[in-house]
Amino acid sequence: MPDDTRVDDVIKRAGGMTEDADPTSVNLAQRLQDEMVIFVASKQKGEGGSSEIISSSEEKISINRASSTEIEALNGIGPSKAASIIEYREENGPFSSVEDLVNVPGIGEKTLEIFKDQIMVP
Numbered sequence: 051m052p053d054d055t056r057v058d059d060v061i062k063r064a065g066g067m068t069e070d071a072d073p074t075s076v077n078l079a080q081r082l083q084d085e086m087v088i089f090v091a092s093k094q095k096g097e098g099g100s101s102e103i104i105s106s107s108e109e110k111i112s113i114n115r116a117s118s119t120e121i122e123a124l125n126g127i128g129p130s131k132a133a134s135i136i137e138y139r140e141e142n143g144p145f146s147s148v149e150d151l152v153n154v155p156g157i158g159e160k161t162l163e164i165f166k167d168q169i170m171v172p
Contacts, residue, residue, distance in 0.1 A: 055082045061090070077117050077136060083144055089115065110170040113151065114144040124165040131156050145171050 051060060058078035067073055067090065075091035111120050113135070121132035131154075138154045139145065148166050151157050 051082055053082075056080065057082065057088055060088060074119055075117050076115075080136075080140060083114075087115065110168060113148070113169045113171055114139065116169075124168050126161050126164040131161075147171055 056078065057076060057080045060082065061067060061076075061078070070092045072091045072093045076088060111124065113121070118129070118132045118136060121127055121135055122129060127135075134154050134156050135151065142153075145151060148162070148169060148171055150171075151162050151166075152159055
């Protein structure tokens with residue numbers, strides 16, 4: 051794939067999203083990176099007919115691939131901090147370590163301590 055390829059381009063080339071795919075589970079605007087894995091979560095119909103993302107609270111979130119929604123699920127992270135993490139990641143490339151998150155505006159060492167056990171950097 052060319053250097054300027056986005057996740058959305060790859061998904062379209064692969065045949066597009068399935069009916070069960072949750073497009074909000076992946077950052078479609080993210081640029082591809084070497085050895086990147088793109089995971090699109092499935093939706094499951096709940097009892098009321100609404101869709102819910104299938105997830106496991108015991109699994110760690112990959113901070114280099116997580117969507118805004120996944121990042122917001124972390125303790126101490128709201129929409130603006132999640133947006134800052136994604137923006138930093140897109141502008142500077144993937145995080146090399148969990149500690150690199152302190153370079154994101156609005157994320158200090160105390161904030162990182164709150165959620166660092168919930169994330170991973172592959």
